[in-house]
Amino acid sequence: MTDEELVTKVLAIIAEVQRKKPEEVKIDSTFEELGIDSMDGVNIIFSLESEFNISVPDEEVKTIKSIKDMVAGVRRLTCLA
Amino acid sequence: MPRVVITGTGVISALGANRVAFETSLREGHPGIARLTNPACQELRFQNAAEVQGFNPEDHFALKEADMMDRFSQFAVVAAREAVIQSGIQWNDELRENAAIITGSCVGGKNTEDRGFHDVYKLGKPRVHPMTIPMTMVNAGASAISVDLGITGPVFTISTACASSAHAIGQAFAMIRSGQCDMAVTGGSEAPLSFGILKAWEAMRVVAPEICRPFSRSRTGMILGEGAAMFVIESLDHALARGANPIAEIVGFGMSSDARHITQPSAEGAAKAITRALKDAGIDADQVGYVNAHGTGTSVNDVTETRALHLAFGDYARRLAVSSTKAMHGHTLGAAGAMEAAATVIALTTGILPPTINYDEPDPDCDLDYIPNIAREARMEYAISNSFAFGGLNAVLAFRAFA
Numbered sequence: 001m002t003d004e005e006l007v008t009k010v011l012a013i014i015a016e017v018q019r020k021k022p023e024e025v026k027i028d029s030t031f032e033e034l035g036i037d038s039m040d041g042v043n044i045i046f047s048l049e050s051e052f053n054i055s056v057p058d059e060e061v062k063t064i065k066s067i068k069d070m071v072a073g074v075r076r077l078t079c080l081a
Numbered sequence: 082m083p084r085v086v087i088t089g090t091g092v093i094s095a096l097g098a099n100r101v102a103f104e105t106s107l108r109e110g111h112p113g114i115a116r117l118t119n120p121a122c123q124e125l126r127f128q129n130a131a132e133v134q135g136f137n138p139e140d141h142f143a144l145k146e147a148d149m150m151d152r153f154s155q156f157a158v159v160a161a162r163e164a165v166i167q168s169g170i171q172w173n174d175e176l177r178e179n180a181a182i183i184t185g186s187c188v189g190g191k192n193t194e195d196r197g198f199h200d201v202y203k204l205g206k207p208r209v210h211p212m213t214i215p216m217t218m219v220n221a222g223a224s225a226i227s228v229d230l231g232i233t234g235p236v237f238t239i240s241t242a243c244a245s246s247a248h249a250i251g252q253a254f255a256m257i258r259s260g261q262c263d264m265a266v267t268g269g270s271e272a273p274l275s276f277g278i279l280k281a282w283e284a285m286r287v288v289a290p291e292i293c294r295p296f297s298r299s300r301t302g303m304i305l306g307e308g309a310a311m312f313v314i315e316s317l318d319h320a321l322a323r324g325a326n327p328i329a330e331i332v333g334f335g336m337s338s339d340a341r342h343i344t345q346p347s348a349e350g351a352a353k354a355i356t357r358a359l360k361d362a363g364i365d366a367d368q369v370g371y372v373n374a375h376g377t378g379t380s381v382n383d384v385t386e387t388r389a390l391h392l393a394f395g396d397y398a399r400r401l402a403v404s405s406t407k408a409m410h411g412h413t414l415g416a417a418g419a420m421e422a423a424a425t426v427i428a429l430t431t432g433i434l435p436p437t438i439n440y441d442e443p444d445p446d447c448d449l450d451y452i453p454n455i456a457r458e459a460r461m462e463y464a465i466s467n468s469f470a471f472g473g474l475n476a477v478l479a480f481r482a483f484a
Contacts (some may be wrong), residue, residue: 036341037345038345038381039342039344041344041345042284042285042286046284054164058126058286058290058301058302061286062380069292
């Protein structure tokens with residue numbers, strides 16, 4: 001998977017969980033714009049974990065504050081995997 | 082309206098097999114948190130829970146009887162029996178007909194259900210145990226108490242997640258006040274430490290990896306627990322007429338719904354339930370000396386509850402003694418309201434307020450007096466117990482020392 005594909009996939013998953021159209025979710029969208037609260041964040045990370053076959057520790061989840069953080073986290077964890 | 086008093090309390094918890102053990106641990110600030118005994122749990126992100134240790138069903142039930150009851154029902158009966166013994170009731174047909182049983186449980190017999198589902202889903206077995214349905218249902222605990230004590234009045238179970246047993250006690254309180262029954266066995270029980278349920282809690286990312294530190298800045302979440310707490314409650318006249326010794330009085334109950342979010346709590350909703358409980362009790366905020374907080378130890382609950390206490394108590398909030406006993410007995414979900422009501426009543430009757438243990442670092446957003454780490458002596462007339470459930474459902478009980 002190229003990095004571009006990875007980013008597209010992460011954004012698509014976020015859109016799916018938030019029930020948004022794919023084009024509504026951008027890499028620099030804020031959680032506020034997408035209506036992502038803390039439980040939504042947990043739901044998105046669950047989908048990312050399942051889709052990319054990764055595992056995100058609880059402490060790390062607390063540091064995720066943006067879509068960019070999510071993409072960066074997936075990028076890092078898939079490289080390690 | 083008749084006054085309603087508590088004449089018996091029973092508790093089985095991670096702090097011990099009975100009320101005395103519970104009281105001693107609370108006073109000493111001694112937690113019942115240990116590694117989960119189920120070996121399947123080693124793969125979880127958290128390893129600890131507040132389990133009832135060394136519980137042998139055969140110590141309490143004939144084996145055939147025990148086979149028909151999930152662990153949560155067994156806990157319910159054990160706690161109810163202890164409460165009944167303390168109340169000194171001498172049962173007769175009239176008493177049995179005019180007594181109610183109202184229990185709270187959030188998840189019911191999950192250990193039984195888990196076993197059955199494991200058999201069919203994972204092991205591919207063609208069948209589950211035939212008693213899976215009646216052992217799993219959330220009213221199984223209330224029904225088991227009814228069978229055990231022979232009570233034939235109104236018997237039912239309330240399920241409102243982590244406020245279940247506070248709502249149950251509130252309902253029993255209302256029924257005695259209204260004259261629908263003379264007495265009630267009421268409280269809650271839960272045995273939610275099945276692998277499937279623990280996986281579901283793990284997924285929510287609200288469980289602490291090791292210990293629970295309510296209201297501390299360093300808190301990392303809740304510790305799940307199990308057990309039961311039951312009370313015998315009755316009208317004051319009824320208690321005095323049969324020569325019983327009232328332990329404490331239930332003076333008020335307040336409920337509200339946040340009407341906002343399935344998991345995110347609202348300070349306004351919680352404050353409303355507190356205010357309604359005080360109004361129901363006919364007391365002013367500054368008459369309350371102690372609050373047993375919902376205090377789960379999650380980042381969100383503890384901040385929201387602190388805000389709610391500020392809203393409900395105003396300037397007086399800063400002089401209020403507040404503690405969360407969940408760091409000791411764990412979050413027992415549907416049993417939590419009753420277990421913490423028991424802790425509140427013990428605080429009133431003994432004059433020793435249980436501490437918030439594991440408190441190590443103040444949080445600027447949690448700025449009240451949480452009785453950190455060491456129990457405190459204080460005599461007071463009124464105390465309240467907060468229960469705030471997922472689903473935004475709030476229930477607050479107000480108690481008065483019986484003098």
